[in-house]
Amino acid sequence: MQAVEVLCRTATKDDVETLYQLIKGYAEKGVMLPRTRETLTYIIDTFVVAEIGGEIVGCGSNLRLGDNLIEIRSLGITDGYKSLGIGSKLVDKLLEQAKAQGVTKVMALTYAVSFFERNGFKVVDKEIFPEKVWRDCVNCPKQHACDEIAVLKELNE
DSSP states (O other): OOOOOOEEEEOOGGGHHHHHHHHHHHHHTTSSOOOOHHHHHHTGGGEEEEEETTEEEEEEEEEEEETTEEEEEEEEEOTTSTTSSHHHHHHHHHHHHHHHTTOOEEEEEESOHHHHHHTTOEEEOGGGOHHHHHHTGGGOTTGGGOOOEEEEEEOOO
Protein backbone atom coordinates (compact mmCIF):
# COMPACT_ATOMS: atom_id res chain seq x y z
CA MET A 1 0.00 0.00 0.00
CA GLN A 2 1.27 3.44 -0.92
CA ALA A 3 1.98 5.81 1.98
CA VAL A 4 -0.34 8.78 2.20
CA GLU A 5 0.73 12.20 3.41
CA VAL A 6 -1.38 13.18 6.38
CA LEU A 7 -1.37 16.69 7.83
CA CYS A 8 -2.54 16.97 11.44
CA ARG A 9 -3.43 20.50 12.50
CA THR A 10 -5.51 22.43 15.00
CA ALA A 11 -9.11 22.76 13.81
CA THR A 12 -10.59 26.12 12.85
CA LYS A 13 -14.15 27.45 12.72
CA ASP A 14 -14.18 26.62 9.00
CA ASP A 15 -13.99 22.93 10.00
CA VAL A 16 -17.11 22.90 12.19
CA GLU A 17 -19.53 21.48 9.63
CA THR A 18 -17.16 18.69 8.60
CA LEU A 19 -16.52 17.80 12.26
CA TYR A 20 -20.24 17.89 12.97
CA GLN A 21 -20.98 15.44 10.15
CA LEU A 22 -18.12 13.09 11.09
CA ILE A 23 -19.10 13.00 14.78
CA LYS A 24 -22.80 12.69 13.90
CA GLY A 25 -22.07 9.49 11.94
CA TYR A 26 -20.34 7.94 14.95
CA ALA A 27 -23.04 9.19 17.35
CA GLU A 28 -25.76 7.58 15.23
CA LYS A 29 -23.95 4.25 15.68
CA GLY A 30 -23.92 4.81 19.46
CA VAL A 31 -20.12 4.88 19.73
CA MET A 32 -19.57 8.61 20.32
CA LEU A 33 -21.46 11.35 22.09
CA PRO A 34 -23.05 13.81 19.67
CA ARG A 35 -21.86 17.41 19.54
CA THR A 36 -23.96 20.32 18.28
CA ARG A 37 -22.56 22.79 15.78
CA GLU A 38 -22.76 25.43 18.50
CA THR A 39 -20.75 23.31 20.94
CA LEU A 40 -18.17 22.51 18.28
CA THR A 41 -17.81 26.21 17.47
CA TYR A 42 -17.28 26.99 21.15
CA ILE A 43 -14.68 24.23 21.73
CA ILE A 44 -13.07 24.22 18.27
CA ASP A 45 -9.64 25.05 19.72
CA THR A 46 -9.62 21.67 21.51
CA PHE A 47 -9.86 19.76 18.22
CA VAL A 48 -7.22 18.54 15.82
CA VAL A 49 -8.01 17.33 12.33
CA ALA A 50 -6.23 15.06 9.89
CA GLU A 51 -6.17 16.14 6.26
CA ILE A 52 -5.23 14.30 3.10
CA GLY A 53 -5.06 16.48 0.01
CA GLY A 54 -6.97 19.25 1.77
CA GLU A 55 -9.84 16.93 2.77
CA ILE A 56 -10.53 16.37 6.47
CA VAL A 57 -10.48 12.60 7.07
CA GLY A 58 -10.31 12.45 10.86
CA CYS A 59 -10.60 14.35 14.10
CA GLY A 60 -10.04 14.17 17.82
CA SER A 61 -10.04 16.51 20.78
CA ASN A 62 -8.53 16.96 24.21
CA LEU A 63 -10.64 17.86 27.21
CA ARG A 64 -8.92 18.93 30.40
CA LEU A 65 -10.58 17.09 33.27
CA GLY A 66 -8.29 18.30 36.04
CA ASP A 67 -4.89 19.75 36.84
CA ASN A 68 -3.08 16.67 35.56
CA LEU A 69 -5.63 14.79 33.47
CA ILE A 70 -6.76 15.17 29.87
CA GLU A 71 -9.29 13.03 28.04
CA ILE A 72 -9.00 12.23 24.34
CA ARG A 73 -12.50 12.27 22.92
CA SER A 74 -14.40 12.56 19.64
CA LEU A 75 -11.65 10.55 17.91
CA GLY A 76 -12.90 9.36 14.55
CA ILE A 77 -11.79 8.60 11.02
CA THR A 78 -13.87 8.92 7.87
CA ASP A 79 -14.93 5.61 6.31
CA GLY A 80 -12.49 4.64 3.60
CA TYR A 81 -9.52 6.09 5.49
CA LYS A 82 -9.36 3.68 8.43
CA SER A 83 -6.33 1.42 8.98
CA LEU A 84 -3.93 3.93 7.39
CA GLY A 85 -2.36 5.11 10.66
CA ILE A 86 -4.36 8.34 10.71
CA GLY A 87 -5.82 7.66 14.16
CA SER A 88 -2.35 7.15 15.60
CA LYS A 89 -1.17 10.42 14.04
CA LEU A 90 -4.11 12.23 15.63
CA VAL A 91 -3.38 10.63 19.02
CA ASP A 92 0.29 11.65 18.70
CA LYS A 93 -0.76 15.26 18.04
CA LEU A 94 -3.16 15.22 21.00
CA LEU A 95 -0.49 13.74 23.29
CA GLU A 96 1.96 16.41 22.10
CA GLN A 97 -0.59 19.09 23.08
CA ALA A 98 -1.12 17.46 26.49
CA LYS A 99 2.64 17.45 27.13
CA ALA A 100 2.84 21.12 26.12
CA GLN A 101 0.22 21.86 28.79
CA GLY A 102 2.30 20.04 31.41
CA VAL A 103 -0.22 17.21 31.78
CA THR A 104 1.15 13.73 32.49
CA LYS A 105 -2.02 11.61 32.37
CA VAL A 106 -4.20 11.13 29.30
CA MET A 107 -7.28 8.91 29.35
CA ALA A 108 -10.03 7.83 26.99
CA LEU A 109 -13.24 5.85 27.17
CA THR A 110 -13.36 3.61 24.14
CA TYR A 111 -14.57 0.50 22.35
CA ALA A 112 -11.30 0.43 20.35
CA VAL A 113 -9.13 -0.92 23.17
CA SER A 114 -6.55 -2.60 20.93
CA PHE A 115 -6.01 0.66 19.01
CA PHE A 116 -5.23 2.53 22.22
CA GLU A 117 -3.04 -0.30 23.51
CA ARG A 118 -1.00 -0.10 20.29
CA ASN A 119 -0.57 3.60 21.10
CA GLY A 120 0.84 2.95 24.58
CA PHE A 121 -2.33 3.11 26.68
CA LYS A 122 -3.24 0.58 29.38
CA VAL A 123 -6.70 -0.57 30.41
CA VAL A 124 -7.70 0.83 33.83
CA ASP A 125 -10.77 0.91 36.05
CA LYS A 126 -12.97 3.79 34.86
CA GLU A 127 -14.00 4.60 38.42
CA ILE A 128 -10.56 6.18 38.96
CA PHE A 129 -11.80 9.14 36.86
CA PRO A 130 -14.49 10.89 38.93
CA GLU A 131 -13.83 14.06 36.91
CA LYS A 132 -15.13 12.33 33.79
CA VAL A 133 -18.17 10.88 35.51
CA TRP A 134 -19.41 14.30 36.57
CA ARG A 135 -18.49 16.05 33.32
CA ASP A 136 -19.98 14.00 30.47
CA CYS A 137 -21.30 10.74 31.88
CA VAL A 138 -24.22 12.42 33.65
CA ASN A 139 -25.58 13.36 30.20
CA CYS A 140 -24.90 10.04 28.48
CA PRO A 141 -27.80 7.68 27.67
CA LYS A 142 -25.55 4.76 28.72
CA GLN A 143 -24.73 6.35 32.09
CA HIS A 144 -26.02 3.44 34.19
CA ALA A 145 -24.96 0.71 31.78
CA CYS A 146 -21.66 2.03 30.42
CA ASP A 147 -19.89 -0.51 28.27
CA GLU A 148 -16.89 1.61 27.29
CA ILE A 149 -13.43 0.64 28.49
CA ALA A 150 -11.17 3.19 30.21
CA VAL A 151 -7.58 3.47 29.01
CA LEU A 152 -4.75 5.59 30.39
CA LYS A 153 -1.33 6.71 29.21
CA GLU A 154 1.17 8.31 31.54
CA LEU A 155 3.40 10.83 29.77
CA ASN A 156 6.15 11.10 32.36
CA GLU A 157 8.51 8.78 30.47
